[in-house]
Amino acid sequence: MSELSSPSKVFNLFKEFNFHTNKKLGQNFLIDSNIISKIISAADLRSEDLVVEIGPGLGVLTQSIADEVSRVLSIEIDRKLQPILEVNLKEYSNTKVIFQDALKTDFDRLVYAEAGGKSRSYKVIANLPYYITTPLLMHILESKFNVELIVIMVQREVAERMTAPPGKKDYGALSVAVQYYTEPEIICRVPKTVFIPAPEVDSTVIRLIKRKLPPVQLKSEKLFFNLVRTAFNQRRKTVLNAMQGSNWGLMKEEWKIILEKAGIDPMRRGETFSLQDFAMLSNCVYETLK
Ligand code: SAM
Numbered sequence: 697m698s699e700l701s702s703p704s705k706v707f708n709l710f711k712e713f714n715f716h717t718n719k720k721l722g723q724n725f726l727i728d729s730n731i732i733s734k735i736i737s738a739a740d741l742r743s744e745d746l747v748v749e750i751g752p753g754l755g756v757l758t759q760s761i762a763d764e765v766s767r768v769l770s771i772e773i774d775r776k777l778q779p780i781l782e783v784n785l786k787e788y789s790n791t792k793v794i795f796q797d798a799l800k801t802d803f804d805r806l807v808y809a810e811a812g813g814k815s816r817s818y819k820v821i822a823n824l825p826y827y828i829t830t831p832l833l834m835h836i837l838e839s840k841f842n843v844e845l846i847v848i849m850v851q852r853e854v855a856e857r858m859t860a861p862p863g864k865k866d867y868g869a870l871s872v873a874v875q876y877y878t879e880p881e882i883i884c885r886v887p888k889t890v891f892i893p894a895p896e897v898d899s900t901v902i903r904l905i906k907r908k909l910p911p912v913q914l915k916s917e918k919l920f921f922n923l924v925r926t927a928f929n930q931r932r933k934t935v936l937n938a939m940q941g942s943n944w945g946l947m948k949e950e951w952k953i954i955l956e957k958a959g960i961d962p963m964r965r966g967e968t969f970s971l972q973d974f975a976m977l978s979n980c981v982y983e984t985l986k
Contacts, residue, residue, distance in 0.1 A: 769791075820836065
């Protein structure tokens with residue numbers, strides 16, 4: 697386990713390299729070896745794995761990942777961390793740090809180049825600023841990158857939204873998207889105290905196993921997600937009122953027919969809809985609009 701998971705070591709590094717954490721980049725560094733072990737074991741790492749790590753920071757997780765797998769590609773936005781990472785990773789010849797914005801990175805292309813022009817699947821491990829976790833996840837999932845699984849630290853409320861079942865107050869468009877693309881599982885809760893400096897919110901490590909096949913058959917993914925957004929934008933309304941009040945260009949009577957065909961009670965609220973309900977509805981809308 698990395699010796700970087702000691703507060704005094706981290707403070708010494710800051711001093712030695714005259715490094716000041718950047719709040720805007722969400723630089724809260726993990727100092728708890730127990731949490732690091734949980735992240736590593738959640739990723740179920742095999743020696744033949746290639747891992748893309750996002751936001752290596754000082755390299756604490758990078759070292760632990762590199763102990764387990766053949767190759768680690770770490771994407772870090774902050775070049776000021778380069779001298780620290782060079783020192784902390786100098787004994788890890790199987791790691792490579794790429795300084796760029798993960799949100800603008802084509803992960804498949806990066807891995808393709810790294811694997812000598814061959815496509816291959818990979819795992820993603822990330823501990824990132826919270827304001828970019830959802831956009832980053834959607835970037836990975838919607839781009840349909842060749843990712844097997846993602847282990848990511850997120851704000852506690854976001855983990856609850858990702859895993860919420862229909863009808864719960866946390867259930868929303870993010871739950872549907874994450875559960876459509878992956879099987880999410882909460883791994884552990886993480887208190888603020890295990891970071892330097894401590895963030896303002898509590899965190900949760902979540903694992904998302906990418907589905908090999910979609911859980912529902914869709915005639916149009918785009919239409920499905922537009923419909924989900926419409927339903928949750930007005931989540932307190934019945935589905936009939938929410939749909940009719942939106943700009944789908946369909947009259948109330950047409951919505952009634954569509955809902956009947958989909959076998960959905962028009963008085964239900966979208967927030968109670970399972971993935972199957974949304975799929976039935978969106979496939980019926982597709983047939984009507986085509
Ligand atoms: N993984 C380290 C750890 O667990 O201690 C660092 C985690 S720290 C919460 C987040 C890291 O992500 C920082 O090093 C930060 O500079 C980096 N980062 C922030 N935005 C990024 C982006 N858009 N692309 C890549 N890295 C980013």
